[in-house]
Amino acid sequence: MRRISIFGATGSIGQSTIDLIRRDREAYDVVALTGGRNVDLLAHDARALGAEVAVTAYDDCLPALREALSGTGIQATAGAHALLEAAEREVDWTMSAIVGAAGLAPGLHALRHGTTLALANKESLVTAGPLLMRSAHSHGARILPVDSEHSAVFQALVGEDQSEVERVIITASGGPFRDWSLERLKTARLAEACTHPSWDMGQRITIDSASMFNKALELIETREYFGFAPEQIEVLVHPGSYVHALVGFRDGALMAHLGAPDMRHAIGYALHWPERRDLPVARLDLAKIGTLQFEAPDEVRFPALRLAREVMAIGGLAGAVFNAAKEAALDLFIAEKIGFLDMARIVETVLKDMSSGVSLRVNALSLDNVLEADKEARARAFSVQKTL
Ligand code: NAD
Numbered sequence: 001m002r003r004i005s006i007f008g009a010t011g012s013i014g015q016s017t018i019d020l021i022r023r024d025r026e027a028y029d030v031v032a033l034t035g036g037r038n039v040d041l042l043a044h045d046a047r048a049l050g051a052e053v054a055v056t057a058y059d060d061c062l063p064a065l066r067e068a069l070s071g072t073g074i075q076a077t078a079g080a081h082a083l084l085e086a087a088e089r090e091v092d093w094t095m096s097a098i099v100g101a102a103g104l105a106p107g108l109h110a111l112r113h114g115t116t117l118a119l120a121n122k123e124s125l126v127t128a129g130p131l132l133m134r135s136a137h138s139h140g141a142r143i144l145p146v147d148s149e150h151s152a153v154f155q156a157l158v159g160e161d162q163s164e165v166e167r168v169i170i171t172a173s174g175g176p177f178r179d180w181s182l183e184r185l186k187t188a189r190l191a192e193a194c195t196h197p198s199w200d201m202g203q204r205i206t207i208d209s210a211s212m213f214n215k216a217l218e219l220i221e222t223r224e225y226f227g228f229a230p231e232q233i234e235v236l237v238h239p240g241s242y243v244h245a246l247v248g249f250r251d252g253a254l255m256a257h258l259g260a261p262d263m264r265h266a267i268g269y270a271l272h273w274p275e276r277r278d279l280p281v282a283r284l285d286l287a288k289i290g291t292l293q294f295e296a297p298d299e300v301r302f303p304a305l306r307l308a309r310e311v312m313a314i315g316g317l318a319g320a321v322f323n324a325a326k327e328a329a330l331d332l333f334i335a336e337k338i339g340f341l342d343m344a345r346i347v348e349t350v351l352k353d354m355s356s357g358v359s360l361r362v363n364a365l366s367l368d369n370v371l372e373a374d375k376e377a378r379a380r381a382f383s384v385q386k387t388l
Pocket residue numbers: 007008009010011012013014034035036037038057096097098099100102120121122123146147148199200201202203204205263
């Protein structure tokens with residue numbers, strides 16, 4: 001039996017992970033499941049999987065969680081400290097699927113087991129990539145990517161010499177606003193940004209896909225996880241989301257990874273790695289699909305991609321600032337306090353302000369300096385909003 005924990009169990013990735021686990025129930029011993037305010041779902045899954053502990057991120061949700069788990073023998077805990085305590089429990093495999101920079105500290109704690117961290121939480125690589133990779137290295141732990149593009153690149157590199165890679169191309173669906181004019185984008189509303197043409201995901205990443213901030217985070221994620229130079233990493237718009245990434249080698253060959261837009265592929269690959277097992281994902285019928293469409297990304301209508309390149313050029317704490325300003329701007333857009341294009345304006349202003357001094361250049365990233373930069377960037381984002 002493999003001991004596993006799932007952080008962000010009640011979310012889209014968490015639920016897809018649980019779907020895979022439930023299909024092969026006897027193979028897993030579930031240690032910790034964590035969630036937020038969706039206490040009923042968390043308690044339901046903790047019972048169904050016989051978890052040791054269920055953790056809600058919010059203290060005020062603890063009474064309801066305790067109540068829902070009473071008589072089961074499953075421990076109920078709450079708060080940031082409880083998340084870290086859960087991450088410290090010995091397991092063989094941890095899914096990191098909390099959304100946002102809130103996933104960083106639990107992920108860092110889980111790496112201390114020296115086992116496997118399946119990383120859906122791309123924000124932790126964006127905010128503190130060198131810290132995370134260094135921590136994995138020093139504890140002899142392994143991080144496996146659980147983003148469709150990064151899992152695709154990882155798979156295309158199996159058996160290859162990474163020094164022979166010329167370029168990496170990650171694809172982007174282009175989201176619901178792919179062909180909208182800049183003028184029209186100004187009027188884009190929340191409900192419109194929350195519908196994704198090809199993927200079914202959590203609300204935040206769905207909106208980030210519409211603004212291309214998701215792809216911006218993924219550019220940085222590619223750099224931090226694989227260590228490629230920024231100029232080796234390209235973005236290609238591909239509306240069907242069948243090709244997830246391509247790796248180009250020095251001889252001109254391009255290895256593409258194709259699959260149905262279903263995160264259970266990337267999750268299952270990370271769960272069974274280095275083996276491949278049967279997965280309940282649709283098989284592509286390419287004759288039926290007929291045509292694969294590609295186009296260049298537009299950095300004028302979607303400035304997030306240009307900003308990600310600036311972040312990679314600055315380095316240091318720029319990733320933490322970029323991600324936090326983006327999270328704050330996204331909160332404001334979800335609260336319908338700012339327009340769609342204001343998100344990039346806010347992020348760009350915060351990044352410019354905070355990188356004008358030397359404040360983003362640090363000798364080494366630490367959880368403390370990353371969280372401090374994160375906090376300041378969020379505060380600045382809210383002040384910038386008042387000047388819009
Ligand atoms: P989601 O919103 O559906 O779920 C997020 C989970 O995190 C929930 O369990 C929620 O309770 C928990 N959570 C939220 N805020 C928290 C906090 N402050 N502290 C602790 N827990 C908190 O999100 P998702 O779509 O499943 O995405 C999860 C992560 O996976 C994100 O980093 C996202 O970028 C990444 N990802 C998602 C997909 C996808 O298809 N959904 C694809 C690739 C990568």
